[in-house]
Amino acid sequence: MPLLSQDKFDQLKQKAGNLLNRTLDQHVNLAVTGLSRSGKTAFITSLVNQLLNEGGEKQLAFFNPVHQERFIAAKRITQKHMHVARFDYENAINALNQSPSQWPQATTGISELRLAIKYKPKDSLLKYTTELATLTLDITDYPGEWLLDLPMLNMTYEQWSEQMFSLLSEQPRVEFAATWMKKVSELDPLKPADELEIADIAKTYTELLHTFRHQLGLSVIQPGRFILPGELAGAPILEFFPFTDIDKLDGNAYQNASDSSVIGTLKARFLEYRERVVKQFYKKHFLKFDRQIVLADCLTPLNNGKASFEDLKLAMNMIMQSYHYGQSSLFSRLFSPKIDKLMFAATKADHVTPEQHTHLVSLMNQLVHGTKQQISFNAIDIKSLAIASIKSTDYGQSSHQGQAIPVVRGLAQGTGKLTTLFPGAVPAKLPDEDYWANHHFNFVSFAPKQGMAEHEALPHLRIDQVLQFLLGDKMS
Numbered sequence: 284m285p286l287l288s289q290d291k292f293d294q295l296k297q298k299a300g301n302l303l304n305r306t307l308d309q310h311v312n313l314a315v316t317g318l319s320r321s322g323k324t325a326f327i328t329s330l331v332n333q334l335l336n337e338g339g340e341k342q343l344a345f346f347n348p349v350h351q352e353r354f355i356a357a358k359r360i361t362q363k364h365m366h367v368a369r370f371d372y373e374n375a376i377n378a379l380n381q382s383p384s385q386w387p388q389a390t391t392g393i394s395e396l397r398l399a400i401k402y403k404p405k406d407s408l409l410k411y412t413t414e415l416a417t418l419t420l421d422i423t424d425y426p427g428e429w430l431l432d433l434p435m436l437n438m439t440y441e442q443w444s445e446q447m448f449s450l451l452s453e454q455p456r457v458e459f460a461a462t463w464m465k466k467v468s469e470l471d472p473l474k475p476a477d478e479l480e481i482a483d484i485a486k487t488y489t490e491l492l493h494t495f496r497h498q499l500g501l502s503v504i505q506p507g508r509f510i511l512p513g514e515l516a517g518a519p520i521l522e523f524f525p526f527t528d529i530d531k532l533d534g535n536a537y538q539n540a541s542d543s544s545v546i547g548t549l550k551a552r553f554l555e556y557r558e559r560v561v562k563q564f565y566k567k568h569f570l571k572f573d574r575q576i577v578l579a580d581c582l583t584p585l586n587n588g589k590a591s592f593e594d595l596k597l598a599m600n601m602i603m604q605s606y607h608y609g610q611s612s613l614f615s616r617l618f619s620p621k622i623d624k625l626m627f628a629a630t631k632a633d634h635v636t637p638e639q640h641t642h643l644v645s646l647m648n649q650l651v652h653g654t655k656q657q658i659s660f661n662a663i664d665i666k667s668l669a670i671a672s673i674k675s676t677d678y679g680q681s682s683h684q685g686q687a688i689p690v691v692r693g694l695a696q697g698t699g700k701l702t703t704l705f706p707g708a709v710p711a712k713l714p715d716e717d718y719w720a721n722h723h724f725n726f727v728s729f730a731p732k733q734g735m736a737e738h739e740a741l742p743h744l745r746i747d748q749v750l751q752f753l754l755g756d757k758m759s
């Protein structure tokens with residue numbers, strides 16, 4: 284006679300399973316970031332959509348839980364933080380399913396979404412105790428612009444002002460900034476601050492930042508919150524600006540300037556911004572992420588030209604400072620993030636022909652090159668990929684002067700016209716003068732494909748590889 288009845292055995296197994304479920308790591312805090320328009324909303328929408336559609340086996344061939352038929356299902360559950368906006372998945376899907384199909388709207392701040400993913404464990408301890416396991420996945424979407432502020436923590440107001448003025452004095456910014464800079468240079472720094480005057484000059488500075496981002500396609504925008512203020516819109520903490528020629532002021536007068544003087548007010552707000560905005564974001568959110576994907580649209584700056592691309596390079600460098608925590612005493616004292624996997628994804632890869640994808644990855648790698656070496660030193664697992672969250676084109680061949688050339692075909696954004704083109708070669712290295720002088724990149728924005736069915740997984744490029752890198756080990 285068996286010592287335990289089957290019922291008893293199952294009960295015990297269930298208990299052991301519950302215990303392990305509690306002790307094993309079954310939770311991932313995934314952060315998605317990138318500068319505005321880099322493709323964060325499209326990425327999260329597609330990733331969630333692939334999981335909710337139970338993998339759609341063919342579509343997720345490189346995601347082991349699906350490939351090995353261990354993926355059961357995913358569903359949305361109530362998000363973790365009640366005070367953070369919900370990622371608006373429904374709205375994004377509705378836009379894509381509309382006729383004609385639309386891209387989801389631009390978003391402005393931080394948002395969250397939580398999924399419960401059920402799967403059959405394969406290699407983990409869980410397989411001995413329970414049939415199914417659940418991975419809870421928290422996804423946070425936040426603007427890369429917020430990371431651009433990190434270097435401010437290491438700077439005094441004087442240093443920051445100097446750096447900003449030297450940026451503003453160069454092309455292409457100077458053309459737009461000259462009048463504003465003159466206005467600041469005429470302002471008496473030691474006179475009592477006039478609240479309205481300061482608000483007004485800060486407003487023009489903010490408008491300049493918007494022009495740099497949206498009209499010139501530049502990436503280095505500081506302070507980042509000025510263009511993406513979220514709940515801080517209109518607060519005095521966002522009403523300051525860099526001051527010119529502080530080093531030419533009388534040292535004593537500057538140091539002794541009262542808090543109510545122009546310079547004193549600007550300095551105090553700068554410090555408050557650092558403390559309450561920059562540091563708080565790191566403490567409240569950044570510290571809690573386990574895994575991070577940084578999205579970058581390298582193609583639009585390539586299309587815009589040299590200044591835009593160089594600025595992206597600088598911005599990526601600034602963003603990467605957030606991962607240099609092992610190197611700098613300030614950051615290691617302030618934060619000890621636990622990120623163990625970091626992915627860089629070059630988005631919108633469906634805009635270029637497939638043989639260009641290796642170049643796109645290599646370009647992306649060079650943009651983060653210095654950093655990559657330093658981070659791998661800190662034992663973070665890093666990978667770069669070229670992806671399309673929502674593939675909007677088809678590939679084909681066309682003949683040009685008797686030669687077959689690869690082409691992409693899709694509906695041009697705006698006109699909706701079916702367009703076939705060879706957009707040009709992506710440089711495998713950071714472009715030099717010769718590239719800018721002799722190469723032409725002809726990039727067209729595409730509308731999403733029409734007639735995507737509501738309950739079918741969205742077409743994509745390499746989202747399965749992203750899932751495998753970011754979640755595969757947690758679902759083994």
Ligand SMILES: Nc1nc2c(ncn2[C@@H]2O[C@H](COP(=O)(O)OP(=O)(O)OP(=O)(O)O)[C@@H](O)[C@H]2O)c(=O)[nH]1
Nearest residue numbers: 319320321322323324325386389390671672673675
């Ligand atoms: N062809 C193609 N275009 C894409 C893809 N992903 C994003 N885009 C384009 O890039 C635009 C911006 O994408 P979003 O996902 O809204 O970018 P975001 O980073 O969330 O932007 P913000 O909300 O402004 O910060 C979209 O409106 C599309 O035009 C993609 O996979 N393929």
Ligand SMILES: [Mg+2]
Nearest residue numbers: 323324389390
């Ligand atoms: Mg968005």
